Amino acid sequence: MFGARCLLRALRSCSSAPCPRHRPAARVSVRGALGIQSANGERVKVQGWIRSVRSQKEVLFLHVNDGSSLESLQVVADSSFDSRELAFGSSVEVQGQLVKSPSKKQNVELKAEKIEVVGNCDAKAFPVKYKERHPLEYLRQYPHLRCRTNVLGSVLRVRSEATAAIHSFFKDSGFVHIHTPVITSNDCEGAGELFQVEVMENLFKTTAMTVLSNCPKDVELCHKFIAPGQKDRLEHMLKNNFLVISYTEAVEILKQASQNFTFTPEWGADLHTEHEKYLVKHCGDIPVFVINYPLALKPFYMRDNEDGPQHTVAAVDLLVPGVGELFGGSLREERYHFLEQRLARLGLTEAYQWYLDLRRFGSVPHGGFGMGFERYLQCILGIDNIKDVIPFPRFTHSCLL
Amino acid sequence: MFGARCLLRALRSCSSAPCPRHRPAARVSVRGALGIQSANGERVKVQGWIRSVRSQKEVLFLHVNDGSSLESLQVVADSSFDSRELAFGSSVEVQGQLVKSPSKKQNVELKAEKIEVVGNCDAKAFPVKYKERHPLEYLRQYPHLRCRTNVLGSVLRVRSEATAAIHSFFKDSGFVHIHTPVITSNDCEGAGELFQVEVMENLFKTTAMTVLSNCPKDVELCHKFIAPGQKDRLEHMLKNNFLVISYTEAVEILKQASQNFTFTPEWGADLHTEHEKYLVKHCGDIPVFVINYPLALKPFYMRDNEDGPQHTVAAVDLLVPGVGELFGGSLREERYHFLEQRLARLGLTEAYQWYLDLRRFGSVPHGGFGMGFERYLQCILGIDNIKDVIPFPRFTHSCLL
Numbered sequence: 001m002f003g004a005r006c007l008l009r010a011l012r013s014c015s016s017a018p019c020p021r022h023r024p025a026a027r028v029s030v031r032g033a034l035g036i037q038s039a040n041g042e043r044v045k046v047q048g049w050i051r052s053v054r055s056q057k058e059v060l061f062l063h064v065n066d067g068s069s070l071e072s073l074q075v076v077a078d079s080s081f082d083s084r085e086l087a088f089g090s091s092v093e094v095q096g097q098l099v100k101s102p103s104k105k106q107n108v109e110l111k112a113e114k115i116e117v118v119g120n121c122d123a124k125a126f127p128v129k130y131k132e133r134h135p136l137e138y139l140r141q142y143p144h145l146r147c148r149t150n151v152l153g154s155v156l157r158v159r160s161e162a163t164a165a166i167h168s169f170f171k172d173s174g175f176v177h178i179h180t181p182v183i184t185s186n187d188c189e190g191a192g193e194l195f196q197v198e199v200m201e202n203l204f205k206t207t208a209m210t211v212l213s214n215c216p217k218d219v220e221l222c223h224k225f226i227a228p229g230q231k232d233r234l235e236h237m238l239k240n241n242f243l244v245i246s247y248t249e250a251v252e253i254l255k256q257a258s259q260n261f262t263f264t265p266e267w268g269a270d271l272h273t274e275h276e277k278y279l280v281k282h283c284g285d286i287p288v289f290v291i292n293y294p295l296a297l298k299p300f301y302m303r304d305n306e307d308g309p310q311h312t313v314a315a316v317d318l319l320v321p322g323v324g325e326l327f328g329g330s331l332r333e334e335r336y337h338f339l340e341q342r343l344a345r346l347g348l349t350e351a352y353q354w355y356l357d358l359r360r361f362g363s364v365p366h367g368g369f370g371m372g373f374e375r376y377l378q379c380i381l382g383i384d385n386i387k388d389v390i391p392f393p394r395f396t397h398s399c400l401l
Numbered sequence: 402m403f404g405a406r407c408l409l410r411a412l413r414s415c416s417s418a419p420c421p422r423h424r425p426a427a428r429v430s431v432r433g434a435l436g437i438q439s440a441n442g443e444r445v446k447v448q449g450w451i452r453s454v455r456s457q458k459e460v461l462f463l464h465v466n467d468g469s470s471l472e473s474l475q476v477v478a479d480s481s482f483d484s485r486e487l488a489f490g491s492s493v494e495v496q497g498q499l500v501k502s503p504s505k506k507q508n509v510e511l512k513a514e515k516i517e518v519v520g521n522c523d524a525k526a527f528p529v530k531y532k533e534r535h536p537l538e539y540l541r542q543y544p545h546l547r548c549r550t551n552v553l554g555s556v557l558r559v560r561s562e563a564t565a566a567i568h569s570f571f572k573d574s575g576f577v578h579i580h581t582p583v584i585t586s587n588d589c590e591g592a593g594e595l596f597q598v599e600v601m602e603n604l605f606k607t608t609a610m611t612v613l614s615n616c617p618k619d620v621e622l623c624h625k626f627i628a629p630g631q632k633d634r635l636e637h638m639l640k641n642n643f644l645v646i647s648y649t650e651a652v653e654i655l656k657q658a659s660q661n662f663t664f665t666p667e668w669g670a671d672l673h674t675e676h677e678k679y680l681v682k683h684c685g686d687i688p689v690f691v692i693n694y695p696l697a698l699k700p701f702y703m704r705d706n707e708d709g710p711q712h713t714v715a716a717v718d719l720l721v722p723g724v725g726e727l728f729g730g731s732l733r734e735e736r737y738h739f740l741e742q743r744l745a746r747l748g749l750t751e752a753y754q755w756y757l758d759l760r761r762f763g764s765v766p767h768g769g770f771g772m773g774f775e776r777y778l779q780c781i782l783g784i785d786n787i788k789d790v791i792p793f794p795r796f797t798h799s800c801l802l
Contacts, residue, residue, distance in 0.1 A: 029575055031575075032575075047765075049763050050763075067577070068575060089762055089763045090763050091763040091764065091765045118763075118764070118765055119760075119763045119764030119765055120761075120763070120764075121761070121762045121763040122761045122762060125761065125762075126762045128762075142758075143755075144755035144758060144759065145758060145759075145762065148762075148763075156577055156579060157577055159578070159579070159580070160572075160577040160578040160579070163568075163578050163580075164568060164572055164578065167564075167565060167568055171561075171565055174430055174432075174433075174469065176468070176557055176558055176561040177560070177561040177564050177565065178557060178560070178561070178792055179560070179564075179791075179792060354544075354545035357545060357546060358545065358546075359520075360521075360522070360523045360526070361490055361522045361523060361526075361527045361529075361546065361549075362450050362451075362490045362491050362492040362519075362520045362521070362522040362549075363492065363519070363520030363521075364448075364492045364519055364520055390580075391579055391580065
C-alpha cells in the first residue's frame with residue numbers, strides 16, 4: 001500500500017518533465033513496485049538484497065527483496081552488467097523502468113538501467129546459503145542474520161500485522177491502552193497455566209483473520225515451512241487455541257480510570273496482551289473467557305460460571321478467592337473486613353494497602369484475561385517452537401544479543 | 402465512537418419490542434451516551450463513579466464518569482432515591498432514559514429509573530476530595546488512586562491515543578513493528594542527551610495533531626491544570642520539541658528484514674519509540690532528524706549534515722564513528738578491516754561478532770532516531786514533571802506498585 005501510494009505521489013510530482021529518461025526515479029519498496037497493476041515504463045529506484053541470480057548469455061535475472069513483502073522483484077539486466085559483483089546476499093540499488101513482465105510468474109519486472117552494489121556479501125562465510133532451506137534450529141544460532149531468510153522475515157511481518165490488529169481490536173472495543181511497568185514491587189500472581197479458551201468477542205479470531213487477510217502468503221510460507229502437507233493444522237489450531245493466563249495489578253488498578261488493555265513483555269513469560277474491564281457481571285461481559293478447563297485441575301482462583309454454558313470456569317479475583325467480586329455485585333462492609341483480616345493474618349496489610357484501598361473507595365466487580373502473544377502467533381503460523389516467533393528469544397543459559 | 406455504535410446496535414436489536422418500558426436497557430459508556438445527537442428516551446444502562454452530587458428539594462443531580470471521556474454524564478433522579486448512599490466516589494449502575502437536557506451545559510442527560518450502588522466509598526479516608534483540585538505532587542503519593550481524577554484520567558486517554566497514532570504513523574509509512582528484548586547481553590550505547598529536532602516526515606506533528614483532534618478537551622484540561630493562563634505554552638513546546646536519542650542494536654539488526662520501528666520501555670530511560678531505516682543516504686531519508694545541536698557539545702557519534710541546512714548534525718553509526726556508513730555508501734573491504742582491527746584492539750571481537758557480520762554480509766547504510774514517548778506527552782500536555790505522565794513511575798528509591 002505504502003509503496004504504491006508513494007510511487008504514485010512521486011510519479012505525479014514529476015509528470016510534467018519533458019523527457020522520461022531525465023525524470024528523477026521514484027524510490028519505491030519492492031511491495032510497492034509489485035503492487036502496480038499495469039506497469040508502463042515508470043522510472044523507479046529499488047533497494048534491497050539479492051535473493052537469486054540467474055545469468056544467461058545475453059541477459060541477467062536478479063531477484064531483489066527489501067523485506068517489505070515475501071515476494072521479490074525480478075530485475076532484468078543486459079549482459080553489460082558485471083555479474084560477479086551481483087552475488088547472493090549483496091545489497092544493491094537498482095534504477096530502471098518498471099514494465100509488464102512477459103512471464104506468468106509475475107506482473108511486473110524492473111528493466112535495469114543502473115545497478116549499484118551497496119554492500120558486498122562474503123557468500124562463503126554467510127550462514128544463509130543460496131537456495132537452501134535451512135532448518136529453524138540451524139537458523140536459531142544466528143539471531144542477527146536469520147531475519148534475512150524468507151521464513152523469519154515473514155514472522156516479523158506477521159508479528160507486526162498482529163500487533164496492529166490487537167491494538168485496533170481493543171481500540172475499537174473502547175479499551176484504553178496502558179503501559180504497565182516492567183519492574184514491580186509486587187509479587188506476580190500465579191501464571192503460566194494452559195487453558196482452552198472460547199473467544200467471546202472474537203479477539204483471537206478477529207485479529208487472526210486480519211492478519212490472514214493482510215499477509216496470506218507470509219502465513220502460508222511459515223505454515224508450509226514447518227509442516228508440509230498438513231493443511232488442516234492451521235484450522236485445527238484456530239479451533240483449539242491454547243492461551244496463557246496472566247494478570248498484572250496495573251490493569252486492575254487502572255480499570256478505575258477506564259476499561260483498559262496492555263501489551264507488554266512479562267518476566268518469565270512471553271509477550272502478553274491483557275485487558276481488564278470493570279463492572280463485569282456476566283461471562284459475556286468479558287471479551288475473552290476461559291472454558292472447558294478440566295474440573296480436576298481447576299485452580300483456586302477460578303470458579304464455576306453460573307450464567308454461561310455448563311462445566312465452564314472463569315478467572316475471578318486472584319488474590320483473595322471467595323470474596324465474590326466477580327459476578328457477585330457490590331463489596332459490602334462485612335466482606336471488606338473479611339479481606340482486611342485475611343491480609344492481616346498473612347502479614348500483607350502494608351504491602352497490599354493499595355489492594356484494600358481499591359476495595360473501599362468505590363469498588364467494582366471486574367474481570368479480564370491475558371493472551372500470550374507468541375503463543376497466538378504460533379497458532380496462526382503453525383510454528384512449533386516459540387523461539388522461532390520471537391526476534392531475540394531469551395531462554396535458559398541463552399541471551400544472545 | 403464505540404459507545405454510540407454499541408448503543409445503536411443494541412437499540413436496533415430490540416426495536417421490535419412492543420412496549421418501550423420493557424425493552425432491555427442497552428449498556429453504554431458515558432462517552433457513548435454523550436455522543437447521541439438527539440436523545441429521545443432511549444433506555445440505557447450506564448456504569449461509573451459518582452463525581453458530584455447536588456441534592457435539591459424534589460430532584461437529585463449526579464455526575465457519573467466511567468473513564469471513557471473527560472465529561473461526565475448528568476443523571477437526574479427524583480427525591481425518592483436515597484441520596485445518602487449516592488456519595489462522591491461510589492460506583493453506581495444507573496438505568497434510565499436518555500433525554501435531551503434542558504440545560505445548555507450538556508446535550509443529553511439520563512433520567513434515572515433505577516440506581517444501584519455497586520461499591521461504597523469511604524469519603525473521609527479517600528485521598529481524592531470532592532471538588533478539590535489536588536496538586537500533582539500530592540496525587541503522586543497515591544499511584545493506585547490518582548487515575549480517578551480528571552487530570553490523570555486524561556493523561557491515560559491521551560497516552561492511549563498517542564500510542565495508537567504512533568503505531569499508525571509508522572505502519573502507514575511502511576515500517577514493520579518489532580518487539581525488542583527487555584534484557585540484553587550488549588552494552589547499550591550512550592543515551593540520554595537532549596536534542597532539538599526537526600521532524601522531517603512529521604512523526605511528532607502528525608501524531609500530536611491526531612491526539613489533539615481526538616481528545617482536545619483532555620489535552621486542554623491537562624494544559625490548564627499545570628499552567629493556567631499560559632495559552633501559548635503548548636504551541637511553543639510543539640515548535641521546540643526536545644527529544645531523547647537512544648538506539649538499540651535490535652532495530653539495527655532487524656533493519657535487514659525491513660525498515661522497522663519499536664515501542665518498548667528501556668532501562669534507565671522512559672518509554673521510547675525507535676525506528677531504523679536502511680539504505681539511508683540523505684537526511685531526508687530519515688523521518689525524524691536531529692538539527693541545531695550546539696557544535697561545541699557535538700557528541701562523537703554525530704556528524705555534519707552535508708546535504709541539509711547548515712550547522713546541522715546527524716546521528717550516524719554509533720559504535721565506530723568515522724567508518725562513514727551513513728551518507729557514505731558501501732562499506733568496502735578496507736573499511737571492514739579497519740573496523741575489525743579497531744574492535745580487536747578494544748577486545749570486543751567476540752562480543753561484537755554480530756556487528757561485524759552485519760557489515761560483511763550485504764551491509765547497508767542506515768539511520769534512525771528514537772523519541773522519548775513520555776517527553777513527547779509532556780510536550781503535548783504541557784506537564785512539567787515526567788512522573789505525572791507515567792502511570793506507575795519508577796525513580797530513585799521509589800518503586801510504588
